[in-house]
Amino acid sequence: MQPINEIKLEFLSKSSNEAFARVVAAAFVSQIDPTLEELADVKTAVSEAVTNAVIHGYENSQGLIRMHCKLFCDAVEIIISDDGVGIEDIELARQPLYTSKPDMDRSGMGFTVMESFMDIVEVTSKPGEGTTVYMFKTFKSLIK
Amino acid sequence: MIAGVVGELDHHSADYIRQKLDAELVKASNKNIIFDLSKMSFMDSSGIGIIMGRYKNIQKLGGKASLVGLSDQSRRIFEMSGLLKIVPAYETIDEALKNM
Numbered sequence A: 001m002q003p004i005n006e007i008k009l010e011f012l013s014k015s016s017n018e019a020f021a022r023v024v025a026a027a028f029v030s031q032i033d034p035t036l037e038e039l040a041d042v043k044t045a046v047s048e049a050v051t052n053a054v055i056h057g058y059e060n061s062q063g064l065i066r067m068h069c070k071l072f073c074d075a076v077e078i079i080i081s082d083d084g085v086g087i088e089d090i091e092l093a094r095q096p097l098y099t100s101k102p103d104m105d106r107s108g109m110g111f112t113v114m115e116s117f118m119d120i121v122e123v124t125s126k127p128g129e130g131t132t133v134y135m136f137k138t139f140k141s142l143i144k
Numbered sequence B: 001m002i003a004g005v006v007g008e009l010d011h012h013s014a015d016y017i018r019q020k021l022d023a024e025l026v027k028a029s030n031k032n033i034i035f036d037l038s039k040m041s042f043m044d045s046s047g048i049g050i051i052m053g054r055y056k057n058i059q060k061l062g063g064k065a066s067l068v069g070l071s072d073q074s075r076r077i078f079e080m081s082g083l084l085k086i087v088p089a090y091e092t093i094d095e096a097l098k099n100m
């Protein structure tokens, strides 16, 4: 499947870039005109992945976060990656309500939200090297 | 206390919102809180943490919390986390007040 459009974005792990990244993703995806609800799904999933890179990946120190989006006629692929601390046990990290930072008002629902708002969520990570989150969503409203 | 969230609730805005809420809660004589989210334009899982954190604090003081004005998106996120079982959602502020 050939994408009809593609973008790559690299930005500092500042919390103000969480809104920037999700707005960019939504603007990019809006080219194929999905429903507002589908756009909100993408926005929320991107916000979760980028926030995780900021809070957990770089633990509020500064590093670069990459977002790579490919647009298809009725779907989007989004890859968000960081070169931060990485995840020891991915299966545990993805469990609903699991958080390594319960003291910071985190609820441990980020991955669960991504899974529920996107069709596919795949996580690869190596401790000390970083984390990559691959997400894919087909827009039901655009399937012909 | 009725707390209205206007705009976006994410990790970036959460610090400010948390500080505001906690400062007002310290001053308030009545420890019940209604979160009015009807003017909130975006929320991710940071919202669960904010509501849950405030709920835990006021619960110790005998206070109750409830939610009003949920969008479909925020309702889905709260439902997933089980939060609505302990912090119920209502259609209107009046209805929330009646059930305090």
Ligand SMILES: Nc1ncnc2c1ncn2[C@@H]1O[C@H](COP(=O)(O)OP(=O)(O)OP(=O)(O)O)[C@@H](O)[C@H]1O
Pocket (backbone or CB within 6 Å): A048, A052, A053, A056, A057, A058, A082, A084, A085, A086, A087, A093, A094, A098, A099, A100, A101, A105, A106, A107, A108, A109, A110, A111, A112, A131, B045, B046, B048, B049
């Ligand atoms: N990019 C990342 N780098 C390192 N660790 C991560 C990363 N993303 C997630 N994690 C780990 O996975 C756990 C679960 O992530 P998830 O987003 O589900 O919950 P959370 O971020 O802790 O809480 P919430 O997203 O609800 O505020 C985190 O607590 C963290 O330990």
Ligand SMILES: [Mg+2]
Pocket (backbone or CB within 6 Å): A048, A051, A052, A109, A110, A111, B045
């Ligand atoms: Mg998270």
